[in-house]
Amino acid sequence: MADRGLASRASIERAFTLRSGWRGFERFATIIGFVAMFAVFWILKPGVFGTWESVKTILDQAAVVVILAVGLTVVMTAGEFDLSFPGLVGLSAVVGVKAMSSGHADPALAVVLALATGLAGGLVAGLLVATKRTSSFITTLALNTVWGGLALGISGGGGSTIVNIPLSYTTITSTRILGITLPVFYALGVSILIGLLLRATVFGRNARAIGENPDAARLSGVRLGVSRTAAFAVMGVCAGMAAVILSSKTAQYTPNIDAGLFIPPFVAAFFGISVLAVGRFNVLGTVVGALFIGTLETGLIVIGSQAWVGEMVVGAALLTILFISAQTREAR
């Protein structure tokens, strides 16, 4: 038995030695990475990258990811996962857009419908997870497909693009204040609200307690089901907002409206763990993470890399950040 132990001992020691060298610097690893990435893009495309114009583009592009990521931060603070939001974005978008194209609804009503759809979808996920106590990972994975299928059905069977939308709907996202597009302000507003929700409310404290030790929270009299459902509901509304922004920007609904939305919010949320060195999910960190992934995606397009490079890099970023955030959590 001792012989078998040797090989693994050596490997474990190596792993730990590596980790000890990693310490100290790990607190700032993500920020250093962010700065380094920006520097690389700047050197490659000095005329484009780093200009105020490009910053505005990055902010505009990152708004949707910021909103989804801070919503996800709420769910993950409560110790759960949500994989259903891409499907829910699609569903919310098609409900709002279809109401305008077929039902001649006012754009304002369409926005309300989209947000309500998001809320309803979030509540369904939350209630399923909270009452059935199934793994939120699998439950929301299944729901993602349900929402996706439902969206296709509503859009017209085979999944058709809907384009006849009132022009005023596009002003929701195209209007600028001080040269900055509205989605940036939406994202800022949502981030501040959710930041306060997590830090300054009874719900936020309870959510964190549940995420940290659900048994202890239950025995302390916290109603787990209520808090968990509420967390998913918040995420649902965020998905609804993302749907409005995306459909307004493109002035249409397309079946692949949620393309590329799946991974970046997770990158952002896990990125947030290691920012500020607090060792847990937090809204400010998540926002920085979302800007990181936005910069990365935009930067890759600017330097002219192909689509497959972007996909791979985003996936690799999630792996790297998972690794770094795990280190931070151990070290805290």
Next chain:
Amino acid sequence: MSGVAEPTPLASLVGIEKSFGALRALDGVTFRVAAGERIGLIGANGAGKSTLIRTLAGVVRPDAGEVLVGGEPVRTPHDAVNRGIAVVPQEMQLIESETIAHNVFLGRLPAIAGLVRTRELNRRAREVLQRAGLGPEVDPRRLAGSLTSVQQRLLAIAQALSAEPKVLVLDEPSAALPADTAVILGPIIRRLAENGTGVVYISHRLQEIADFTERVVVMRDGRVVGELKGPERSTARMVEMMGGGALAEEPPPPARQSAATGETLRTVGLSGPRIRDVDLVLRPGELVGIGGLYGSGRSELLRLIGGSQRPRGGEVIYEGKPGPRSPHAAAKQGIGYVPEDRRQMIFPTMDVVSNTTISVLRKLSRGGVLLDPARERGAFDRMAERTALVGRPDAAMRTLSGGNQQKVCVARWLIDKPRLLLLDEPTVGVAVHARAEIHQLLRSLVVNGTSILVACADPEELVLLCERVVILKEGRISAELQAPFDPDAVVAASYGKVAA
């Protein structure tokens, strides 16, 4: 080189320093264990004993200093295990639904191609059990859950011995044992030492330290403040060194008031997991103990009453109405429950204030929605004073000592005046003076009309604390003792003999 001089240490920790945030847990500690030595390690809660042991076990990485075992450095738990360090933790890690033999070799079952060699396993288990003081009457094929609490303690030691350690650390092995059964640990430790194992014995029970060990290391505030050898090892001397002065002797239980009228709690034919047909009445301002052997259903009874477990039969009547159906409902009705295992009650990385206010957060908030930090802090300060809590309000809960964590768990229910407290082993793993403080707190609560049920395995504590004790045996009430009674009566009743 003469043989009798300082023996080469098996394990040595030299100049160990470790801080957790602002808390200086170890401040230049040097500690050596030689072969065949029996060392007592004592100190008040938060003195650094646990951190020192966790450092030896490779779990805590020191900020400075060196841990050498067999001349080689220890940096990981893996190193420590491989070089022969075994720690029997305070909280046992037994799987009750597995056989004794499986528990002994947990994680290192003798196997061929993944198949457990049962015959070999049982033979080797018998041998290890023997060394841990569990004789041939204990069949390794039985389930671990069938053992008594003392035997389970010994099984935990056997578990550690199965790794053939050179140094064995016993962390509060007697904490959950009645004092008169703990004496069997003495000869077991002596025999292990005679065979060359270095034994480190940690306990709050100083008499055991004096009886079982030959050298006593005293810690205080993260430092080793002294060492006692031979005849110096009197408990009085130990107390003096640990506390740096006076340790309050616990006052005798106050004179009981005449029986209060009314009824806080009544159970009628209550049945559930491990509990059968329990009828119990608790009056306002009564402090009643629940005694009985390990596995007799003490903890389960509290859980049924507190609504964290659903009864299978019978009913709980609280203040004349059906009892709570969930911990949330219980909290709303003024019932507080603190389980035996503190890990089920704390939020380790959250701050101490949040840990204290979690149960009444809504009431301390603005409109039940927005947190009100000033009010929370105010409530915390009141509780900290009331429970003699020592801990920075903004410190992470996990940096607190066991006794202070326990105080937070109790304080949680005191902010909003509780009418019924259900406490499971409220002083397990708590230092002597913190234990006295907790007892004092419970007495003051009872005077103010709170009813308290305390489940407790330690007969002496029951005597010290309770005016009435209900003894459970196999889930049923087997006896009821009224003060005055002595520990022997509790033990006798627990084993089902009729108390004299």
